[in-house]
Amino acid sequence: MQIPPLSDGYYAVFLEDFRRNIRLGVTEEERVAQPVRMDIVAFVKRLGLTDGIESVVDYRHLRDAAIALTDAQHFGLQETLCESLIGQLHEHPAIAGVMIETRKVAIFDDAGAAGCHMAAIDDGVLAR
16 A cells, blocks of 8 residues: 655555455455455654654554454455444544554455555644
């Protein structure tokens, strides 16, 4: 996923090519867990100036949130999954924006993936 230029003071943490079997889909065939790839980007401000994990948003937070959300429920639509994960991540006080791409990688025999891309980014995060 392409990360856009950011305003001063912001940086991005990301989880790329995260793979999980997720219960995702509206047809009967899709109601069983199927392989899904996710790219997740969070736009953040540093929490502190030390060299410790307490000064940043740990990328493990992105992974843990995705696991907890997808383990907790079945999603009919990729759009609903993206919206839910964006909302959950955006609750973190240092996260000022989120971009997510999801891809069902085994849905069609003649395509590599079918997916969704969504973003919710606060004003001032992206460079003008």
